[in-house]
Amino acid sequence: MTHQNQIILSQLTPPAQKSSILDRPRVLDLLKQSYDYPLTTLVTETGYGKTTSALSLIKSVKLPFFWYTISRNEHDPRLFLTYLCSAFNQQGYKIGLPALRVLEDSDLDLQECLITLINSITSLFNEEALFVMDDFQSLNDSDEILVMMNWFIEHLPANLHVMILSRTQPEFPSINKWRVKGRLLEIDKDSLSFSADETDQLYRSTYQLNLPKDDLARLHQRTEGWAIGLQVVWQSIRALPGIPLGSLLEEENDSSLGNLFEYLADEVLDMQSEEQQDFLVRTSVLQFLDSDTCDFLLDRQNSADTLCELYRSGLFIEQLKPDVFRYHHIFREFLLNRLSKNEELKKGLHRKLASYFSAHHYWEQAISHLIYAGDFARLRQILDEVGDRLLQSGLKQSVRYWLGKLPAEEMSHYPYGNYLLGEVERTEANFNLALEYYRTAQRLYQNLGNAWGVSLALRGQAQVYLDTLRPVNADQLLDRALELLDPVEYPLEVSGLLTQIAENQVNQGATTEAEKSLQKARQLSPMYAEAQVYIEARLLLRTGRLEEGLQLLRKLELGTADQRLARPQRFHREATLLLSLYCSLMGEYVSARQYAQKGLQVSRQLQAKYVEAVAKMRLGHALQLDLTQGLDAQGVMEIQKLYEFAIENVDIVRIHVEPLWGLCRLVGYAGNLEESKRIGDQALLIAGNAGDEW
Numbered sequence: 001m002t003h004q005n006q007i008i009l010s011q012l013t014p015p016a017q018k019s020s021i022l023d024r025p026r027v028l029d030l031l032k033q034s035y036d037y038p039l040t041t042l043v044t045e046t047g048y049g050k051t052t053s054a055l056s057l058i059k060s061v062k063l064p065f066f067w068y069t070i071s072r073n074e075h076d077p078r079l080f081l082t083y084l085c086s087a088f089n090q091q092g093y094k095i096g097l098p099a100l101r102v103l104e105d106s107d108l109d110l111q112e113c114l115i116t117l118i119n120s121i122t123s124l125f126n127e128e129a130l131f132v133m134d135d136f137q138s139l140n141d142s143d144e145i146l147v148m149m150n151w152f153i154e155h156l157p158a159n160l161h162v163m164i165l166s167r168t169q170p171e172f173p174s175i176n177k178w179r180v181k182g183r184l185l186e187i188d189k190d191s192l193s194f195s196a197d198e199t200d201q202l203y204r205s206t207y208q209l210n211l212p213k214d215d216l217a218r219l220h221q222r223t224e225g226w227a228i229g230l231q232v233v234w235q236s237i238r239a240l241p242g243i244p245l246g247s248l249l250e251e252e253n254d255s256s257l258g259n260l261f262e263y264l265a266d267e268v269l270d271m272q273s274e275e276q277q278d279f280l281v282r283t284s285v286l287q288f289l290d291s292d293t294c295d296f297l298l299d300r301q302n303s304a305d306t307l308c309e310l311y312r313s314g315l316f317i318e319q320l321k322p323d324v325f326r327y328h329h330i331f332r333e334f335l336l337n338r339l340s341k342n343e344e345l346k347k348g349l350h351r352k353l354a355s356y357f358s359a360h361h362y363w364e365q366a367i368s369h370l371i372y373a374g375d376f377a378r379l380r381q382i383l384d385e386v387g388d389r390l391l392q393s394g395l396k397q398s399v400r401y402w403l404g405k406l407p408a409e410e411m412s413h414y415p416y417g418n419y420l421l422g423e424v425e426r427t428e429a430n431f432n433l434a435l436e437y438y439r440t441a442q443r444l445y446q447n448l449g450n451a452w453g454v455s456l457a458l459r460g461q462a463q464v465y466l467d468t469l470r471p472v473n474a475d476q477l478l479d480r481a482l483e484l485l486d487p488v489e490y491p492l493e494v495s496g497l498l499t500q501i502a503e504n505q506v507n508q509g510a511t512t513e514a515e516k517s518l519q520k521a522r523q524l525s526p527m528y529a530e531a532q533v534y535i536e537a538r539l540l541l542r543t544g545r546l547e548e549g550l551q552l553l554r555k556l557e558l559g560t561a562d563q564r565l566a567r568p569q570r571f572h573r574e575a576t577l578l579l580s581l582y583c584s585l586m587g588e589y590v591s592a593r594q595y596a597q598k599g600l601q602v603s604r605q606l607q608a609k610y611v612e613a614v615a616k617m618r619l620g621h622a623l624q625l626d627l628t629q630g631l632d633a634q635g636v637m638e639i640q641k642l643y644e645f646a647i648e649n650v651d652i653v654r655i656h657v658e659p660l661w662g663l664c665r666l667v668g669y670a671g672n673l674e675e676s677k678r679i680g681d682q683a684l685l686i687a688g689n690a691g692d693e694w
Contacts, residue, residue: 010288012087014067014132015326016319017055022202024056030191031057035128037185038156039178040163041170044189046329047228050165051318053192054132064129066090069320070138071287073364075398077144078103081113084152087131088121095120109605114152122157129160136166144607150174193225207234215245222249228330231316235268262334268315269338279306280327284335285349285372289317289325296356297349347373358382363390364398371405379406380414387420396424415444415453422460427569429610431464438464455484455493462500467571467610469654471507478504487524495525499532506538514539530556534573541582550582569608572655574599577611580618584625592622609649617646617659624666636670657683 031053034040042050058065068087074080081103085096099117103110139145150172153162164170178184194202199220203209211219223229237245269277283294294303307325311317316331327335339346350373357366363386370379379402383390390399403417411417422437438460445453458481465474478501487494498521505514518532533556540549557575572578576599583592599615602608620642623635643659643666650656660683668676 007082007086008071008288009090010290010320010324011069011071011083012067012090013321013324014055014058014065015051016321017052017059021052021056022198022206024194024198026195026198027053027192028056028060030187032061033185034130034161034163035061035063038161038183039153040161040185040187042163042165042187042192043169044167044192046167047226048189048192049227050192051134052227054134054163054165058130058132061130064091064093064125064127066093066129066131067134068132069134070136072138073368074138074145075142075401076395077110077142077148078394080139080142080145081110081148085113085117088117093125095124109601109603110148111151111604112601114148114155118152118155118157121160125157125159127159130163131160132163132165134165136164136170137168140166140168140171146170146172153178192227194220194223194227194230195225196220199223199225199230202230203234209234209237211245218246218249228316228328232268235271235315238271262337266334269335276306276310279303280310281335281339282345282349284327284332284339285346285353285369287326288320289327291323293353293356297352347375351375351378354378364395367402371402376406376410380410380417383420384416387416388423391420391423391427396427400424413444415441415448415450415457418444419453419457419460422457426460426464426467429467429569429571429608431468434464435461451484452490452493455481455497458484459497459500462504466500466503466507468652469507469572471504474500474504491524492527495521496528498524499528499535502532503535503538506535506542509542511539511542531573534575534578537578537582541578541585546582546586550579550586553579553582569603569606569611571608571610572614574602574611574614576602577614577618580615580622584618584621587625589622589625593619593626596622613646613650613655614658616642617662620646620659620662620666624662624669636666639666 031040034057042053044050066087067090068083070083074083082100085099085103088096089100096117098120099113102116103113139149149170153172154174156162172178175184179186196217200211200216203211203216203219219230219233223233233245233249269280272280279294279298282298283289286293286297289307291304291307294307295301304323307317307323311319311325316328317325318328319325326332336346339349350369354366354369354373354375357363357369363382367379367382370376370382383399383402387399399420403411403421406414406417418437418441422434422441424434425431425437426434438457441460442454442457445457458477462474462477462481465471465477478497482494482497482501485494485497498517502514502517502521505511505517514535518535521528521532533552537549537553537556540546540552553575557579576595580592580595580599583589583595596615596619599618600612603612603615620639623639623642640663643663646659647656660679664676664680664683667679
């Protein structure tokens with residue numbers, strides 16, 4: 001399941017420009033200044049013509065452009081980056097392809113993807129161009145994505161200009177700096193609002209209505225130049241030609257612009273045929289409208305004709321590309337409000353769409369509609385079916401968000417949901433919280449008499465102790481989990497358990513028992529081959545067969561280098577980290593340094609402090625070996641910082657053994673034998689009799 005399969009291409013296509021748009025030289029001249037700035041922001045509430053203004057600029061300037069309409073589904077940085085890179089593959093260009101290849105490589109980090117994208121834009125594209133990001137407010141609650149975009153904007157080539165359309169101010173870390181340095185053009189509601197003269201021109205030249213001066217002044221005062229308000233008044237005049245404009249704008253009818261819109265939009269809706277009204281209200285549950293989805297939703301065959309007819313009528317509908325449309329935000333909210341008067345119908349439509357997207361394996365869209373439908377039973381079924389796969393593809397934040405939408409009462413009786421939350425927290429190194437969720441899942445499965453589920457929850461708890469190198473804690477849990485499953489009935493699960501047991505036996509120095517467990521695991525299923533190869537490499541390390549282990553690990557790394565899925569962190573099990581240790585022990589400090597640096601890239605990709613800590617202590621070993629020819633005070637300090645980072649950023653005492661071991665050698669080499677002995681004693685005390693490879 002690659003994120004590219006989840007791309008909706010209409011999000012990368014600008015809406016079609018309507019013919020009934022007034023050219024406004026004042027606004028256009030202002031927008032043309034965006035080519036003098038790296039970043040331009042158009043920040044207003046909905047309905048002020050942000051998208052229309054950007055489209056007018058594109059039409060007028062006739063320079064290359066790229067477009068990305070952001071949806072609420074882009075919770076995860078990797079999915080966002082997939083869209084970002086894909087945006088530069090539109091309009092006949094393939095600029096984003098190199099970055100997408102980097103993104104598909106699980107051993108490279110997200111920063112590497114951004115670097116590759118910037119380099120591709122710089123080297124492959126030498127024309128002035130505009131990149132428009134519409135509906136940016138959807139990203140304002142994701143600090144990680146904001147930091148990525150901050151970096152992207154900071155490193156833009158001079159010929160690419162970013163224009164952000166948003167209902168709220170983007171909260172970039174560097175936005176104040178950009179203001180001070182004159183790198184940011186900010187356009188607000190006042191700039192986009194129609195002036196009195198523009199309102200007059202709009203009604204005379206575009207809408208073919210010559211309003212009296214008093215009516216025109218009242219219209220401008222009442223709408224305050226709000227573009228969508230001006231449009232909906234025009235729609236109402238068309239629908240009710242016998243009613244004076246003053247009656248439509250009576251203050252007592254509406255106390256706010258929002259109420260004005262609802263009042264007038266109601267009139268606009270009433271002028272449509274009954275069939276069109278039904279179509280509009282029912283399809284408002286869709287963020288993007290295409291004929292196939294609408295046909296399925298409404299059990300009809302002519303949605304394409306209806307969509308085109310509504311678009312030609314000048315209604316509040318935008319065309320993204322042929323056969324793909326969307327309603328104006330405010331009009332859609334108005335329609336949804338109408339639909340909400342029949343709550344059962346609304347929920348039924350969302351349920352139907354969920355079944356449509358489920359059938360096409362668009363799980364994020366399916367789950368989103370199930371949440372709106374309040375169909376938590378079906379949501380649980382989908383998560384039971386694909387929850388683990390979604391986690392393995394890197395959608396941790398989405399899984400956490402979806403489960404957070406379940407009522408507390410639902411979650412208190414949902415064992416697999418608690419297990420999934422345990423997996424989310426464990427892969428983010430929140431080990432104590434993960435244990436709480438796993439234990440809740442265990443208790444719920446026990447209440448149901450579900451042996452498979454109890455075993456799964458026990459395995460999750462044991463995995464926490466494997467991740468944190470606490471073999472004694474894992475022992476009993478793994479034994480209990482194994483007792484609950486029949487290997488004939490559950491060969492895959494038992495194979496996984498035996499693989500975990502083998503790793504735990506390696507952690508305890510029981511190499512013979514670990515080899516037997518691995519053999520049994522392989523006989524049951526090939527599913528855990530990668531983890532088993534890693535364990536075998538550690539066995540070879542313990543038994544001194546370094547050359548054999550090094551070759552095995554290099555094969556493992558080659559075999560996983562082309563993995564195309566995002567994935568959770570493997571903590572100390574990252575192949576590059578063990579390769580670095582192998583190379584250090586064999587004196588190959590150049591390779592050791594390269595593998596450690598690659599491990600640092602992996603840690604950035606996965607946002608994993610644990611992996612970063614292990615990578616830095618492995619880098620410390622490599623640099624220490626490299627510097628033995630001429631170790632100076634600065635070199636000692638740099639290596640010491642690497643070891644200290646590892647100790648300070650991983651709250652797992654056993655992990656501290658290796659950086660302490662490195663510090664012991666480093667301090668001893670520098671001549672401070674007493675301090676070296678103290679550090680060495682501390683490391684031995686922690687390691688105890690566990691037989692850790694370090």
